Amino acid sequence: MELKFILESLLFSAQKPMSTKELRDVLTDAAAHAEGDETVRSFKKVKEDALTAALEELAAAHEAAARSYRLVCVAGSWQFVSQPEYAPWLKALVGHKSRPPRLSQPALETLAIIAYRQPITRAEIEQVRGVAVDGVMQTLLERGLVEQVGRAEVVGRPMTYGTTPVFLEYFGLRALEDLPAADELRRIPVVKPESLLTADPGLATVPPDQLQLPATETAESASEAPAPAEPNEKPGTGQASK
Amino acid sequence: MELKFILESLLFSAQKPMSTKELRDVLTDAAAHAEGDETVRSFKKVKEDALTAALEELAAAHEAAARSYRLVCVAGSWQFVSQPEYAPWLKALVGHKSRPPRLSQPALETLAIIAYRQPITRAEIEQVRGVAVDGVMQTLLERGLVEQVGRAEVVGRPMTYGTTPVFLEYFGLRALEDLPAADELRRIPVVKPESLLTADPGLATVPPDQLQLPATETAESASEAPAPAEPNEKPGTGQASK
Amino acid sequence: MSDYKVKFEVFEGPLDLLLYLIKKEEVDIYEVNLTQLATEFIRYIEVMRLLDLEIAGEFLVMASTLMYIKSRELLPLDQQVQTEGEDEGEDPRWELIRQLVEYKKFKDAAAQLQTLEARQENIFPRLPAKPEFEAEAPGKPEVSLFDLVNAVTAILKRVTQQPDSRDVFEDKWTVSEKIEVMIKAISERSRLKFSELFAGAMSRTEVVVTFLALLELIRLKQLVAMQNEPFSEIEICRAEPAAPAPAAPSAPEAAATV
Numbered sequence: 001m002e003l004k005f006i007l008e009s010l011l012f013s014a015q016k017p018m019s020t021k022e023l024r025d026v027l028t029d030a031a032a033h034a035e036g037d038e039t040v041r042s043f044k045k046v047k048e049d050a051l052t053a054a055l056e057e058l059a060a061a062h063e064a065a066a067r068s069y070r071l072v073c074v075a076g077s078w079q080f081v082s083q084p085e086y087a088p089w090l091k092a093l094v095g096h097k098s099r100p101p102r103l104s105q106p107a108l109e110t111l112a113i114i115a116y117r118q119p120i121t122r123a124e125i126e127q128v129r130g131v132a133v134d135g136v137m138q139t140l141l142e143r144g145l146v147e148q149v150g151r152a153e154v155v156g157r158p159m160t161y162g163t164t165p166v167f168l169e170y171f172g173l174r175a176l177e178d179l180p181a182a183d184e185l186r187r188i189p190v191v192k193p194e195s196l197l198t199a200d201p202g203l204a205t206v207p208p209d210q211l212q213l214p215a216t217e218t219a220e221s222a223s224e225a226p227a228p229a230e231p232n233e234k235p236g237t238g239q240a241s242k
Numbered sequence: 243m244e245l246k247f248i249l250e251s252l253l254f255s256a257q258k259p260m261s262t263k264e265l266r267d268v269l270t271d272a273a274a275h276a277e278g279d280e281t282v283r284s285f286k287k288v289k290e291d292a293l294t295a296a297l298e299e300l301a302a303a304h305e306a307a308a309r310s311y312r313l314v315c316v317a318g319s320w321q322f323v324s325q326p327e328y329a330p331w332l333k334a335l336v337g338h339k340s341r342p343p344r345l346s347q348p349a350l351e352t353l354a355i356i357a358y359r360q361p362i363t364r365a366e367i368e369q370v371r372g373v374a375v376d377g378v379m380q381t382l383l384e385r386g387l388v389e390q391v392g393r394a395e396v397v398g399r400p401m402t403y404g405t406t407p408v409f410l411e412y413f414g415l416r417a418l419e420d421l422p423a424a425d426e427l428r429r430i431p432v433v434k435p436e437s438l439l440t441a442d443p444g445l446a447t448v449p450p451d452q453l454q455l456p457a458t459e460t461a462e463s464a465s466e467a468p469a470p471a472e473p474n475e476k477p478g479t480g481q482a483s484k
Numbered sequence: 485m486s487d488y489k490v491k492f493e494v495f496e497g498p499l500d501l502l503l504y505l506i507k508k509e510e511v512d513i514y515e516v517n518l519t520q521l522a523t524e525f526i527r528y529i530e531v532m533r534l535l536d537l538e539i540a541g542e543f544l545v546m547a548s549t550l551m552y553i554k555s556r557e558l559l560p561l562d563q564q565v566q567t568e569g570e571d572e573g574e575d576p577r578w579e580l581i582r583q584l585v586e587y588k589k590f591k592d593a594a595a596q597l598q599t600l601e602a603r604q605e606n607i608f609p610r611l612p613a614k615p616e617f618e619a620e621a622p623g624k625p626e627v628s629l630f631d632l633v634n635a636v637t638a639i640l641k642r643v644t645q646q647p648d649s650r651d652v653f654e655d656k657w658t659v660s661e662k663i664e665v666m667i668k669a670i671s672e673r674s675r676l677k678f679s680e681l682f683a684g685a686m687s688r689t690e691v692v693v694t695f696l697a698l699l700e701l702i703r704l705k706q707l708v709a710m711q712n713e714p715f716s717e718i719e720i721c722r723a724e725p726a727a728p729a730p731a732a733p734s735a736p737e738a739a740a741t742v
Contacts, residue, residue, distance in 0.1 A: 001327070009310035009328035010335055013608050030334035040330040065307070068251035082615070085243070086251035088282045090615045092272035093252055112633075179633065255615045311610065322610035329606035341605060348496050350594035350601075358593065370586055373497035373542045413600040414607060422596040427589055 001039050003046065004054040004061075007078075008071075017077030020051045103139075110136045111145060115167070115179055119149045119160035137161075145170060243281050245288060246296040246303075249320075250313075259319030262293045317410035318417065342385070352378045353387060357409065357418065358427040361391045361402035379403070387412060498546030499587040501528065506584070513584050518577050519557045522550035553577055636682075636695045657690050662697035670707060670722055678709070678718035 007023055018026075027043045034040035055078055059071040062080075069082045082090060103111065106129075113128050114120055125133050140146045149162035168175065249265055260268075266288060273286035297320055301313040311324050324332055333339075345353065352375050355367050367375050382388045391404035405418070415421065495501040505524050506516050529547050532539045553576050669676060681698060685691045698720070701707040708723045 005310040006328060006331050009324045010331055012311050012322070013324055013332055013335060013610055015611055015613050026331060026334045030331045033334060033338060034330060037330060068247040069254050080254070080612075082251045082255055086248060088276060088279060089248050089252055089268060089272045090255050092268045092275060093255060094615055095271065095275075254610070255612055257612065257614060259609070324608040324610070326603055326606035329608070332608040336608070344601060344605075345598075347594065350597050351496065351590055354590045354593040354597055357597075358590070370583075370590060371497060372499040372546070372583065372587065373540070412604065413597055414604045415600070422593065423589075427593055 002054075003043065003050065004058045006043065007051070007054055008058055011071065011078055011080055014079070017074065017079035019077045020048055020055070023055075023078070024048065024051060104136075106131075106133075107136050107139055111140060111163070111167070114140075114146050114161050115163050115176070118162035119152070120162075121152050121154075121158040121160050123158060125161075245285065245292065246300045248285065249293070249296055250300055253313065253320055253322060256321070259316060259321035261319045262290055262297070265297075265320075266290065266293060314414070315416045316414055317407040346378075346381075348373075348375070348378045349381055353382060353405070353409070354427075356382075356388050356403050357405050357421055360404035361394070362404075363394050363396075363400040363402055365400060367403075497540070498525075498543050499584060500591075501525065501543070502546070502584060503588055503591065513581060513588060516581075518550075518580070519554050522554040525550050549576060549580065553580065636691065657693045659693050659696045659700065662694050663701060666694075666697055666701060667706065670720065675719055675721045678720060681720065 006027070010023060010026055011018060024046060027046055031041045031044035055071070055073070059073070059078075062069070062071045068086055069080050071078060071080055109129060110125060110133050113125050117124070117128075122133065122137060125137075137146070144164055144166040146161050146167065147164050148159050150160045151157040152160050163176065248269070252265060252268055253260060269285045269288055273283045276282035297313070297315070301315070301320075304311070304313045310328050311322050313320060314323050348371075351371060352367060355370050356362055359366070359370075364375060364379060367379075379388070386406055386408040388403050388409065389406050390401050392402045393399040394402050409415075410417065421427075495504060502521065502525060503513075505521055506513055509516065509520075511517075526547055529539060529543060532543075556576075666681065669681075682691055682694055685694060698707065698709075702709060705723050707720055709718050709720055711718050
């Protein structure tokens with residue numbers, strides 16, 4: 001029985017990185033429970049040096065084997081890690097059992113509109129956001145953040161929506177009154193500087209009428225919108241889910 | 243990028259054993275999120291056969307490497323496991339947890355009969371063992387090693403039993419075909435003659451052919467069997483199981 | 485007495501006892517002398533009776549079968565022929581041997597399962613920690629709209645508590661003016677604390693206007709709001725200019741740590 005293989009079996013099964021001290025403790029503990037097993041007892045007091053040497057040898061062997069994982073020492077603790085080039089598959093592996101994802105930006109904006117303007121119809125939401133909200137509404141309804149609260153007394157009597165107690169819980173609010181400055185946020189007119197005009201009126205807090213811009217203006221501003229990057233798709237935004 | 247190493251990295255990182263279907267799903271999912279990555283996309287539709295072949299190759303490579311762990315297939319799912327000789331240290335690592343009690347001799351015998359002859363009725367099991375199996379069956383059912391799988395098409399339509407995936411896991415078997423000496427003990431599917439059915443309700447299966455008697459003889463001998471008591475229904479047999 | 489009982493129960497039934505007796509004789513099952521076997525079996529049962537032990541029904545059934553076999557053996561040959569002449573297969577001796585052979589095979593199979601069971605106890609599956617992917621940027625998650633909204637609530641409360649906030653009734657600030665102020669501030673210092681944006685606000689309205697300006701700039705991808713950890717102070721900084729090559733994902737450094 002070689003020390004390095006004992007260490008390998010430990011590191012391969014361990015759920016976290018292990019320091020040489022922790023490995024040594026396991027060897028000692030195993031020896032204490034070994035009863036008559038002389039082999040197990042013979043590893044009772046392995047020197048730190050011998051441990052480190054065995055681990056180095058092991059790491060070199062795995063490096064040489066050039067498999068999809070390596071044995072590495074990070075901050076004094078040893079662990080097996082997968083090679084970075086397999087990340088696309090490992091992400092897919094982890095992704096399968098991911099918790100409900102964070103709300104997307106469109107979902108948050110839609111939710112904000114509903115929160116401040118409830119009860120509100122789908123058409124009104126779309127007027128504010130400037131885009132269809134079917135998919136987003138579906139998500140919000142499924143996650144129980146919004147619900148149907150009645151019907152608007154207008155032609156067609158469309159459904160109206162409002163937020164749920166789950167919504168308050170999700171954002172750590174005690175009540176709807178805790179939404180910041182509801183009154184002000186509803187009333188404040190927004191007059192945007194020419195240079196920053198955009199195509200989609202997206203702010204939840206602004207009444208639709210104040211966002212209606214002449215069509216020409218909108219088109220122009222869209223084409224000259226500064227830095228047309230998509231931050232949430234850029235690497236480095238950290239927004240990234242999981 | 244070789245398929246087998248991708249699979250290796252997945253099994254290396256997976257939190258549970260994975261079937262070829264699950265592995266395939268991960269490959270497909272990764273391809274769907276690959277965007278421009280042609281390598282990742284190239285594994286979008288790997289055939290089940292190719293997967294299995296790659297896994298077998300991988301398992302053989304790990305076997306040949308003779309390290310402290312192996313890649314194995316248990317109950318149709320692949321996972322890395324340690325070699326038994328490192329158990330003393332791994333037990334120390336996990337803290338000497340108590341395991342479920344080992345199965346008793348009667349339980350093992352009953353389980354063997356069910357494993358090789360499934361689907362099988364309780365009466366048939368008792369006929370082979372020569373004793374009642376009520377208590378033992380209870381234990382096996384509770385531990386999830388066997389389950390009801392249907393009903394025999396004989397008088398009284400008694401329940402039939404079979405083994406579960408837990409059974410394969412418990413004994414570290416890949417499939418029922420891996421049972422030792424399976425051929426010899428496995429039930430040969432033979433349509434049972436009418437006479438036998440009426441003679442002994444509950445007997446759905448047929449003894450292995452090398453032990454088989456001509457149907458008529460069996461029927462007669464059964465009806466003529468001396469002391470036709472029902473051993474399994476005798477109270478106070480004290481024999482019972484556990 | 486209970487000791488005897490326990491010992492007796494070591495046999496998993498009459499077949500088990502018979503196999504034990506056969507093994508003791510060191511003969512093949514097919515060649516066993518059934519008459520002798522019957523005698524021995526019945527002797528066991530007699531001992532049990534003498535000791536007044538409870539005897540399982542299966543043993544009694546087997547005893548009577550064996551006695552039947554034994555009695556047939558004792559019959560004169562011509563009478564045996566008469567019985568057997570009907571059909572060889574009904575021979576209870578053959579039936580018993582068939583049962584014993586079959587039972588023996590499963591007993592052996594059970595022993596093999598036991599070996600596997602013991603082996604399996606010493607096998608430990610690799611149970612890695614869930615793979616983690618390093619946050620793509622140095623750990624600066626963007627904050628949600630509602631993190632901002634919550635933050636502004638606190639500021640509004642503070643402004644409301646200022647005694648002179650009502651004096652500044654006439655509010656000159658517009659959202660666009662605030663936007664320009666903010667762009668200027670951020671170009672001078674790359675990073676601003678959320679609270680700094682509101683530090684000079686004299687009224688609720690000014691806070692709200694500032695906030696709307698901030699939201700607008702975030703929406704226009706001019707600024708990003710970040711929070712190093714939940715509930716820490718939100719920071720505002722310039723949005724990074726668009727990455728020229730979005731085809732360079734951060735995969736290489738995203739090694740899964742296990």
